[in-house]
Amino acid sequence: MGDVHSIKVVCAILEQHNRVLVTQRNQNMAQPLLWEFPGGKLEPDEEEEQALIREIKEELQLDILPVKRLTPVSYALGDKLLELIPYICHYKAGAIQLVEHKAYQWAERSRLRNYNWCPADLPVLEEYLQLTQLSL
Numbered sequence: 541m542g543d544v545h546s547i548k549v550v551c552a553i554l555e556q557h558n559r560v561l562v563t564q565r566n567q568n569m570a571q572p573l574l575w576e577f578p579g580g581k582l583e584p585d586e587e588e589e590q591a592l593i594r595e596i597k598e599e600l601q602l603d604i605l606p607v608k609r610l611t612p613v614s615y616a617l618g619d620k621l622l623e624l625i626p627y628i629c630h631y632k633a634g635a636i637q638l639v640e641h642k643a644y645q646w647a648e649r650s651r652l653r654n655y656n657w658c659p660a661d662l663p664v665l666e667e668y669l670q671l672t673q674l675s676l
């Protein structure tokens with residue numbers, strides 16, 4: 541934290557009707573064609589929740605409500621250190637329009653492990669599955 545070389549990225553585990561939104565990065569992005577929880581980089585002086593609301597609006601045209609912060613994951617990406625900060629979020633409004641991504645799916649929890657994820661997302665996914673199992 542506070543490291544000059546670390547890039548903070550917030551991502552949304554967006555729940556609706558017992559499913560979770562997963563998005564596929566496009567060919568031209570970093571980590572092409574891998575699946576992720578949508579989100580993006582924090583801007584200078586931006587709060588995490590604000591950044592997440594902004595990114596999801598920009599990328600998917602959805603309004604969301606961040607409800608619970610999960611454990612950040614640090615991951616070495618080339619010469620940079622990525623800090624991935626996940627939030628469980630609830631859907632508020634809007635219909636998905638893909639602005640940047642190649643594809644999206646509303647996945648059942650039991651199918652989430654089947655996607656070809658960005659590696660930094662794997663610990664996030666495991667924490668989320670564990671949490672949701674405990675709360676069943």
Ligand SMILES: Nc1nc2c([nH]c(=O)n2[C@H]2C[C@H](O)[C@@H](COP(=O)(O)OP(=O)(O)OP(=O)(O)O)O2)c(=O)[nH]1
Nearest residue numbers: 549551570571576577578579580581624658660661
């Ligand atoms: N959004 C998002 N990015 C992720 C996840 N996992 C993961 O490793 N990343 C990586 C991919 C990218 O290297 C970086 C996020 O960059 P980005 O390109 O999505 O963010 P951004 O829209 O703010 O970037 P930019 O194009 O404005 O530079 O974090 C994830 O679950 N969600």
